[in-house]
Amino acid sequence: MNAFVRISLIASTALVAPTYAVAAEAPAAAAAAAEQPAAGVENSSPRTTSGDVIIVTARRRQETAQAVPLAISVIRGDSIEATGNFNVVKLQQLAPTLQVYTSNPRNTSVNIRGLGVPFGLTSDGFEQGVGIYVDDVYNSRVAAATFDFLDVAQVEVLRGPQGTLYGKNTTAGAINITTNQPTFDFEGRAEVSLGNLQYRQAKAAVSGPLTDQVAVRLAVASTSRRGIYFNTATDRYINEQDNLGLRGQVLVKPTDNLSITFSGDYSRQNPECCGTVFVRVGRTQRALNRQYDALVASINTARRAQGLPDYAVPSRNPYDRLTDLDSSLNAGNKIGGASARIKWDVGGGTLTSVTAWRFWDWKPENDRDFTGLSIVSKSQNPSQQDQYSQEFRYNYSSDRFDVVLGLFGFKQRIDTQGTEQQGTDAARWSLAPSANPLAPVNNPSSxxxxxxxxxxxxxxxxxxxxxxxxxxATDALTIQPGLRLNYDKKSGFYQRVVTDAQGRSLSCTPVPTAGTIAGTTTQCGVYQPQQTSPSDSAWNLTYDLNINYKLARDVLAYATYAKSFKTLGINQNGLPLNADNTVNLDASTVKPESVNHFEVGLKTQFWNRRATFNVTAFRTEIKNFQATVNGGQFGTVRGYLANAEKVRSQGIEADFKVRTSERFTAYTNAAYTDAKYKKFTNAPCPPELSGGTFVAANGSQQPGPAGVPGSLSPRACDISGQGLPGVSKWAFSYGAEANAPVELLGKDGQLYFGVDGNYRSKWNSNASPSIYTQVKGYALTNFRAGFRGDNFDVFGWVRNAFDVNYMDLLQVAPGNVGLIAGQPGDPRTWGGTIKYNF
Incomplete structure (x- = not known):
């Protein structure tokens, strides 16, 4: 612990939003409260506040961000647009302890401090540890995070458990997105951006009254961009952007103490996505003649016999951004819904009701072997989701008490229809070589x-x-306990039917079931029929306690303990196989997580509130951590869930923001996060310790050395003490903007220049950390310059200005052949934006 404290003291700056415009008009009461001194603190003379007053709803009531005794980042809409962070995936460039990784919309991990959802292929059978809320509506699937922000006022990133304030229990934090609301004054805005890579983006919003009691707001956004990878197999660019979003809101205000807001939204994506490029080959314990280079050579021998050219990847340099994927690619994605939010001031408080329905329609096609060979010729896993939620919340405030009481109900159904098919190269890729010309390996039809x-x-x-x-308790001391009683029930059904090339259903049992034929050992070693119907339920009681003390007028100290819980999970994507190729039914369900969270923080403002400095230290311990694992088998079809015995994340975050005058503002954010498996003794092995013959189950044999072909492989690996995937120990972001008043073309305004950037240290991109999936640290820098007036803004921008090569994600190809594929990040992009407000 002493080492942790020493490391914590090193950090000097972390999470805060870049700010150079007020996010929302501060309510008079909140602004006045911000000016009040703590008990015993002199306020001998009035003074002008030079810093921004940022209003948040993190605790389900309006208050200043500096008055909230928890770790929170507030990122305003204008900052999001100016820095080009158009969705949650990009938002991590501003919020260092937010980690978002996506191989496609469904397989998106949104974590805070390394915690939230298992890293890797997504399963529907677990809960999100980071809740995503849009205008108080919980979005249960992280696919919503991949859509463009639409008419957003601000985003609040709350770190740590939030179950006693929010509808759905969240163990790692919450992302609270607030959109611009209907107004009774007519207003509107329009924005157009053009850039390289055929980038086109248009946004528009209009708001105003229909009557004295009814106002409406309509917003639309469209984004398109050419893909950044060129697929030589199809002679076109892939991983493009093709997004459309629509939102409509109607505000009905029959009396001063009652408001009803009806909202509806629809978004769709239809890109040819999401492909990968060749990154490297790493040696596994599979026999050398069954690893990537030898397998390609063997297939080329067969191709030459057929008069076909040799196969080779178009480039072994991933930053050439060339690929040759031969399977269909698609990331068709539709999401939307409707909600009704009622706010009624009654009984000295406010009663809020939020009723919502949301849908998600996902139509993917993938190349799961990551090559231009016909190994897995088809991989599709379309799904459809409907969710319904109802939240009632009552807020009450008095001189001595602030109370939030809530009741939440949620119902969800997800239906999925998956297809995976083996191709003509599958036999030589997956089966042991043989000199016998009649062996299955030499017969593509096998x-x-x-x-x-x-x-x-x-x-x-x-x-x-x-x-x-x-x-x-006093004007300076506040004691804040919270409590949550939660019930969850999950039931699932999974059935896999295996058919041969003639469409006949196969059975892998000693006696084939009715209507099936016996599958060969070769066939059953790749896919096995399965059927499971897991079901379970759980009650849990969680609680937290926050104590905060106002040391001075602008100095707030706080400490928090939270006992939290992530409910049970069920495996929905097919179970792994045992060593004898039978299905491991023990993996059907996973235990709930048990979370203990500790946090202390200090929030300060000084220099007449021109400067803000906040610092937070935290430690989170989780028993039965739910992890996504993949043993490298084709037969599992996707990843599955398992429990790690214990995980720990600890670190420090601090932030500094200064606004010296109306002419200059700057911020710097930093975070140190030490997240690791404290105990995970039965983890899947990384590729360098996989692919060989398993050691004897009785423990009489020892595994061979890592990365040595033909070595014995462990049945499971102890990765205790290793870091959690997806987490950089160090992360920084910074930004500054300077402006000068000028008159241009007869218009008064400001000429401005801005810079922002971020850095992340190395991190690992595999559920069990591997020497082959370590992503190098990188730093990105962005510039912008322009001219803005009262109702317009014209600026040019360059993102990744120094054209840094970096990797968004690395993936291990199935089959333990040593192939590592990846998704390089965006190269340098540039363009211009015009905004007009009226």
């Missing part, structure tokens, strides 16, 4: 056309009663 068709559904029901009371 696996070609073998198809796994999956049908599955998940039903999830959740209900909770939660509350929090802030007792102002």
């Amino acid at each position: 696996l070609a056309g073998l198809t796994a068709t999956n049908t599955q559904f998940l039903k999830s029901t959740s209900a909770a009663l939660f509350g929090q009371v802030a007792w102002k």
Whole structure:
């Protein structure tokens, strides 16, 4: 712990939003409260506040960000647009302890401090540890994070458990997105951006009254951009952007103490996505003649016999951004819904009701072997989701008490239809070589056309009663306990039917079931029929306690303890196989997570509130951490869930922001995060310790050395003490903007120049950290310059200005052949934007 404290003291700056415009008009009461001194603190003379007053709703009431005793980042809409961070995936460039990684919209991990969701292929059978809320509506799937921000006023990133304030229990934090609301004054805005890579973006919003009691707001956004990888197999660019978003809101205000807001939104993406490029080959323990280079050579021998040219990847330099994927690619994605939010001032408080329905329609096509060879010729896993939620919340404030009481109900159903098919090169790729010309490895038809068709559904029901009371024991001291009672029930169904090239259903049992034929050992070693119907439920009681003390007028200290819980999970994507190729039914369900969270922080403002400095130290311990694992088998079809015995994340975050005058503002953010598996003794092995013959189950044999072909492989690996995937120990972001008043073309305004950037140290991109999937640290720098007036803004921008090569994600190809594929990040992009407000 002493080492942790020493490291913590090194950090000097971290999470804060870049700010150079007020996000929302501060309510008079909140602004006045911000000016009040702490008990015993002199306020001998009035003074002008030079810093921004940032209003947040993190605690389900309006208050200044500096008055909230928790770690929170506030990122305003104008900052999001100016820095080009158009969705949650990009938002991590401004918020260092936010980690977002995506190989496609469904396989998106949104974590805070390294915690939230298992890193890797996504399963529908677990809960999100980071809740995503848009205008108080919980979005249960992280695919929503990949859509463009649409008419956003601000984003609040809350770190740490939030279950006693928010509808759905969240163990790692919450992202609270607030959109611009209908107004009774007519207003509007329009924005157009053009850039290289055929980048086109247009946004528009208009708001105004229909009557004295009804106002409406309409918003639309469209984004398109050429892909950044060139696919030589199809002679076109892939991983493009093709997004459209629509939102409409109607505000009905029949009386001063009652408002009803009806909202509807629809977004769609339709890109040819999401492909990868060749990155490297790493030696595994598989026999050398069954690793990547030898397999390609063997296939080329067969190709020459057929008069076909040799196969080779178009480039072994991933930053050439060339690929040759031969399977269909698609990331068709539609999401939307409707909600009704009622706010009624009654009984000295405010009663809020939020009723919502949301849908998600996902139509993917992938190249799961990551090559231009026909190994996995088809990989599709389309799904459809409907969710319904109802939240009732009552807020009450008095001189001594602030109270939040809530009741939350949630119901969800997800249906999925999956297809995965083996191609003409599958036999030589997956089977041991043989001199016998009649052996399955020498007969492409032994696996070609073998198809796994999956049908599955998940039903999830959740209900909770939660509350929090802030007792102002003195004018300086506040004691804030919270409590949550939660019930969850999950039931699922998974069925995999395996058919051969003639469409005949196969059985892998000693006696084939009715209507099937016996599958060969070769076929059953790749896909096995499965059927499971896991179901479970759980009650849990969680609680937290926050104590905060106002040391001075602009100095707030706080300490928090939270006992939190992530409910049970069920495996929905097919179970792994045992060593004898039987299905491991023990992996059907995973245990709930048990979370203990500790946090202390200090929030300060000085120099007449021109400067803000906040610092937070935290430690989170989780028992039965839910991890996504993948043993490298084709037969699992996707990743599956398992429990790690214990995980710990600790670190420090600090932020500094200064606004010297109306002419200059700057910020710098930093975070140190030490997140690791404290105990994970039965983890899947990384590729360098996989692919060989398993050691004897009785423990009489020892595994061979890592990366040595033909060595014995462990049945499982102890990765205790290793870092969690996806987490950089060090992360920084910074920004500054300077402006000068000028008159241009007869218009008064400001000529301005801005810079922002971020750095992340190395991190690992595999569930079990591997020497082959370590992503190097990188730093990105962006510039912008322009001219703005009262109702317009014209500026040019360059992102990744120094054209840094960096990797967004690395993936291990299935089959333990040593192939590592990846997704390089965006190269240098540039363009211009015009905004007009009226």
